[in-house]
Structure formats: C-alpha cells, structure tokens
Amino acid sequence: MKIGPKSGLALALAAAVGGSFLTPRLDAYFLNILIDVGVNIILAVSLNLINGYAGQFSLGHAGFMAVGAYTAAGLSTLVSANLLARFHGFEHSCWAFGCFLLALLAGGLLAALTGFLVGAPSLRLKGDYLAIVTLGFGEIIRVLLQNFESLGGARGLSGIPPWATFGWVYGWVAIVIFTVLALVHSTSGRGFLAVRDDEIAAQAVGINTTQYKVSAFVIGAFFAGIAGGLYAHSKQFISPEGFGFMKSVEIVVMVILGGMGNTAGVILAAVVLTLLPEVLRPVAAYRMILYSLLLIVMMLTCPRGLFTALGERAKGWLARPKNGGPP
Amino acid sequence: MIVAESPILALEQCTVRFGGLTAVSELDLQIGGHELLGLIGPNGAGKTTVFNLITGVYPPAAGRVRFRGHPIHGLPPHAIAARGIARTFQNIRLFKSLSVFDNVRAAFHPPLFQGMASAWWRGREFYAEDARVSAQVREVLGLFELDKLAGTLAGELSYGDQRRLEIVRALATRPQLLLLDEPAAGMNPAEKARLMKWIQFIKDKHQTAVLLVDHDMQVIMGICERIVVLDYGVKIAEGTPAEVRRHPRVIEAYLGEDHVGD
Numbered sequence: 001m002k003i004g005p006k007s008g009l010a011l012a013l014a015a016a017v018g019g020s021f022l023t024p025r026l027d028a029y030f031l032n033i034l035i036d037v038g039v040n041i042i043l044a045v046s047l048n049l050i051n052g053y054a055g056q057f058s059l060g061h062a063g064f065m066a067v068g069a070y071t072a073a074g075l076s077t078l079v080s081a082n083l084l085a086r087f088h089g090f091e092h093s094c095w096a097f098g099c100f101l102l103a104l105l106a107g108g109l110l111a112a113l114t115g116f117l118v119g120a121p122s123l124r125l126k127g128d129y130l131a132i133v134t135l136g137f138g139e140i141i142r143v144l145l146q147n148f149e150s151l152g153g154a155r156g157l158s159g160i161p162p163w164a165t166f167g168w169v170y171g172w173v174a175i176v177i178f179t180v181l182a183l184v185h186s187t188s189g190r191g192f193l194a195v196r197d198d199e200i201a202a203q204a205v206g207i208n209t210t211q212y213k214v215s216a217f218v219i220g221a222f223f224a225g226i227a228g229g230l231y232a233h234s235k236q237f238i239s240p241e242g243f244g245f246m247k248s249v250e251i252v253v254m255v256i257l258g259g260m261g262n263t264a265g266v267i268l269a270a271v272v273l274t275l276l277p278e279v280l281r282p283v284a285a286y287r288m289i290l291y292s293l294l295l296i297v298m299m300l301t302c303p304r305g306l307f308t309a310l311g312e313r314a315k316g317w318l319a320r321p322k323n324g325g326p327p
Numbered sequence: 328m329i330v331a332e333s334p335i336l337a338l339e340q341c342t343v344r345f346g347g348l349t350a351v352s353e354l355d356l357q358i359g360g361h362e363l364l365g366l367i368g369p370n371g372a373g374k375t376t377v378f379n380l381i382t383g384v385y386p387p388a389a390g391r392v393r394f395r396g397h398p399i400h401g402l403p404p405h406a407i408a409a410r411g412i413a414r415t416f417q418n419i420r421l422f423k424s425l426s427v428f429d430n431v432r433a434a435f436h437p438p439l440f441q442g443m444a445s446a447w448w449r450g451r452e453f454y455a456e457d458a459r460v461s462a463q464v465r466e467v468l469g470l471f472e473l474d475k476l477a478g479t480l481a482g483e484l485s486y487g488d489q490r491r492l493e494i495v496r497a498l499a500t501r502p503q504l505l506l507l508d509e510p511a512a513g514m515n516p517a518e519k520a521r522l523m524k525w526i527q528f529i530k531d532k533h534q535t536a537v538l539l540v541d542h543d544m545q546v547i548m549g550i551c552e553r554i555v556v557l558d559y560g561v562k563i564a565e566g567t568p569a570e571v572r573r574h575p576r577v578i579e580a581y582l583g584e585d586h587v588g589d
C-alpha cells in the first residue's frame with residue numbers, strides 16, 4: 001500500500017513519541033548525540049530550502065537559531081522559575097508541555113519575523129553579496145546577545161528546563177522534512193527552483209521572485225528558530241558563542257555536502273557530520289584536523305553532494321555489464 | 328501604411344537610455360489584437376531593448392506603454408507577465424535543472440500563499456488541482472510534440488528542442504501577446520519551416536498577437552503581416568513585407584545586401 005505524505009507525517013510523529021518512551025533506557029551520552037543529530041537535521045533541512053532549493057546563499061542560519069533559542073529559553077526559564085515555586089510537580093505536568101510548545105513556537109515565529117526583516121531588503125542582492133549581508137546579520141545577533149545582561153550576556157543563559165526530549169526533537173524533524181518536501185513538490189513550490197535556475201525567466205512566466213525568496217527565508221528561519229529552542233532545552237545552557245559564524249558555516253557545509261536541493265542527502269550529511277567528531281574522539285588531539293581533512297576529501301570526491309555521488313555509484317554498479325565491458 | 332485597428336499594445340513616444348546612449352528613441356509602435364508583427368533592424372538597432380521595455384525589464388525614460396488600454400510601464404516584469412504578455416529570450420533561458428514538464432508547470436503557478444498553504448495541507452483539492460495542471464501541461468506539450476521528452480531535464484535537450492520548450496513555456500502562461508526574440512536563430516531550414524508553421528498555429532489557434540524579432544528574412548518575410556524596421560533606436564520604416572522590401576531607407580540601412588543576392 002502506498003503511504004500518502006500526510007499519513008507518513010503522522011507515522012513519523014507517532015514513531016518519535018513512541019521512541020521517547022524507550023530513550024530512558026539509553027545511555028545519556030548516546031541520547032545526547034541523538035538529540036544533536038536531530039537538531040542539526042532540522043537546521044540543515046531548513047537551510048536547504050533557502051540555499052539549496054531557492055538558491056539564496058545565506059550565512060546567517062545560526063543567527064536565526066539564536067533568536068529562537070534565546071526567545072524560547074527566556075520564556076521557559078521565566079515561566080518555570082515562577083511556577084515551579086508554586087506548583088509541586090509542574091515539571092511533569094501537561095502545563096509544562098503546553099509552555100514548552102508555546103515557547104518553541106514563539107521562538108520560531110520571532111526568528112521568522114527576523115528572517116522577514118533581514119530578507120525583505122537584502123534579497124535584492126545575489127550570491128556573494130547576500131552571503132555577506134547574512135553573515136553580518138548573524139554577527140549582529142551574536143554581539144547583541146553578548147550585551148543583553150538580562151539574558152545572561154557573555155556568560156550565557158543557564159538553568160533552562162530540560163524539556164527537549166527525543167520525541168520533541170524528532171517530532172520537529174518529521175515536521176520540517178514534511179514541510180519542505182510538501183512545499184517543493186507542488187506547482188507553487190517549483191517556483192523556488194525556477195527562481196534558483198533563472199530569475200529573469202521566472203519573472204517572465206509571472207513568478208514574483210522577491211515574494212518567493214522572502215518566503216523561503218521566512219520558512220527557513222522559522223525552523224532554525226525551532227531548532228534553537230530545542231537545542232537550548234536539551235543543553236540547558238546557551239551562550240552567544242554557540243551561535244557564531246562557525247555554527248552557520250557548519251550548517252552550510254551540511255547542505256553543500258548533502259547536495260543543494262537534495263533533502264535526503266542533506267539529512268545524511270547532517271547525521272554524518274554530527275557523528276564524525278564523536279567517532280574521532282579516540283584520536284582526540286588530531287580530531288579536528290582529521291575532521292577538516294575528511295571534509296576536504298569529501299568535497300573533492302563528491303562536490304555535488306554525498307548522497308548524489310552514492311546514488312550514482314550504486315546506479316553504476318547495477319548498470320555495469322556482466323562480461324566486464326567498459327563501465 | 329497600415330495602422331492596426333484597436334491595438335492590444337501601444338508604445339507611445341518611448342525612449343530608453345543607458346547612460347549617454349539612447350537605445351530607443353521616441354518610438355511609436357502598435358500591435359493589433361491578432362496581428363503577427365515583425366520587428367527587424369541591424370545589430371544594435373534596439374530590438375531586444377524594445378522587448379525589455381515592453382516586459383518591464385527596463386522602464387522607459389520617457390513615453391508610455393499601454394496594454395489593452397491600460398498603462399503598464401513601471402510595473403515589475405512578473406506583473407506584466409501576469410497581465411498577458413509572455414516572451415522568449417534571445418539567449419535561451421530555461422530552468423535547466425528542472426524537467427521539461429516542470430518548466431512548463433512553473434507557468435501554471437498559483438498565487439504563492441494560497442499555493443503553499445494548499446501544498447502543505449495536501450487536501451483533496453490540492454490533488455485535484457495538481458491533476459488539472461498536469462493535464463494542461465501534457466496538453467500543451469503534446470501540441471508541440473514535446474510530450475515524449477516530458478521527463479528530460481531542460482538542460483539536456485537539443486538546441487532546437489530548447490527553443491521550442493521556451494516557446495511552449497511562454498504559451499503556457501496563456502498570453503494575449505507573445506514576444507519571440509530570434510526564435511529561428513541557429514535552426515536549420517527544416518526546423519525553420521516547422522517554426523513558421525508553429526508561429527502561424529499559435530496565432531490562429533490561441534488567438535494571440537505575436538511580435539517577432541529575427542534576423543532571418545525568410546522567416547520574417549514569410550509569415551509577418553506587417554513589419555517595423557528599427558535603426559539606431561529609431562523607426563525608419565513600417566509596412567507590409569513588400570512595402571518594407573522596397574523602402575529606400577531600409578535597403579540603405581539593412582536589406583540592401585540581402586536583396587542583391589535575390
């Protein structure tokens with residue numbers, strides 16, 4: 001039986017919630033990595049809508065993540081600090097669930113609004129110029145947060161309730177993948193790809209390119225904000241340094257390595273690039289050198305994306321003639 | 328001189344300047360509702376600039392552009408396209424990483440927010456709309472014998488097929504005026520003959536006015552009802568192919584050499 005996209009989403013959400021009941025048995029370290037993988041998938045898939053599908057090179061994704069993280073964490077620490085004192089067992093009540101959902105959504109929406117404010121004027125720029133503007137935006141967010149004493153300033157914000165469980169993170173992973181795929185695989189969603197391929201031709205068939213680019217930015221920023229909120233509630237501590245330029249680059253690398261506009265590839269790249277530093281932990285001293293070296297090798301061997309390359313190799317194997325003719 | 332009755336498009340004293348260069352100067356141009364008008368002129372005469380002026384890529388420095396009686400100068404290109412003017416490009420502009428099918432499908436895009444909400448919700452009406460658009464795309468591809476290539480990436484098509492797909496994509500926006508910028512460029516005689524048949528077909532079947540720019544005199548003289556000749560951004564002649572052919576200024580500026588060989 002063929003599973004429709006909506007039933008697929010429902011199944012994935014159920015699996016995420018179901019998985020949540022199994023996770024207490026898992027090793028805390030392993031669970032932590034699983035959650036990091038999930039957060040990075042959300043970030044990479046949402047950036048892929050902007051960079052990969054709509055073709056707008058953004059280097060500010062960590063900035064949107066920071067907006068979401070600080071908004072959600074600020075709200076939930078405020079609420080839980082005030083309510084925890086009054087109600088015994090608030091941590092585990094369904095009120096906490098509602099509070100977390102609202103805090104996450106508030107973070108996502110504020111990030112989306114920021115995405116609109118940054119995107120509307122700057123999406124007239126292309127390529128390198130847009131990259132520089134978004135890079136500047138990310139730095140502004142980081143520096144602003146460093147100077148907001150009420151949000152912890154450079155010391156960071158701690159004491160965030162640990163609400164981001166496996167179910168929450170992978171529930172959102174399912175939602176972001178569904179959203180991006182559902183949008184792109186539709187007549188209006190093909191507009192994103194049309195804008196990426198040729199803006200002038202897109203306008204000539206009546207596509208409002210600015211509207212499309214800003215929408216991609218806003219939707220991408222929303223999910224980056226959600227990822228930020230989830231990140232904050234799993235680490236229980238956030239600081240502006242965690243949302244710097246390097247974090248944006250990390251997400252961009254996932255998108256490029258996965259293959260621009262290839263959601264499955266980008267998910268794979270997010271998993272691989274999150275696990276790689278952990279796998280390399282035994283060779284602690286050379287870890288980051290090896291990590292960077294692997295990145296360079298991957299880029300050289302499959303510049304169009306990890307998944308694309310793997311897929312083609314598999315196809316090549318299947319198509320290879322039996323009697324050893326030319327491949 | 329023939330003046331079209333109730334013109335669908337009228338350029339009134341339009342001027343386009345690039346810095347100190349006047350690319351188009353005080354141009355008056357009218358296209359009738361079902362007319363096939365040819366626009367010719369030597370290289371750099373301003374033909375493509377006229378296209379860019381009509382489609383909103385460049386606003387006129389002076390003058391007015393009216394489409395079905397309403398002024399359209401100053402509107403952005405996508406808004407002009409939505410009002411019923413479609414075009415092709417001299418240097419082919421396709422969505423190269425999309426399939427032939429999707430290139431045409433992009434022309435059927437619904438209003439963005441409505442379209443995205445429906446795509447996200449994936450209700451019954453989304454699938455109904457999707458099926459309706461698919462049927463229309465297949466139909467228009469079939470008319471131009473591109474249906475067999477529907478799954479091919481546009482970037483992988485042969486040159487002639489790319490030109491054809493660009494015309495099909497323009498037609499899919501259901502234009503009332505179609506602007507073709509050198510559609511015959513690089514085509515062999517057989518392809519040219521087919522192209523001429525198609526342009527006639529588009530005009531008759533789709534009730535579309537066509538403005539055709541080309542260097543190929545065989546194509547222009549063969550199918551255009553009326554021809555406007557530009558030189559250095561100025562209209563130097565206008566009339567039926569026979570009239571233009573005999574016009575002394577045209578012969579002087581442009582056609583002279585061609586006709587020596589005839």
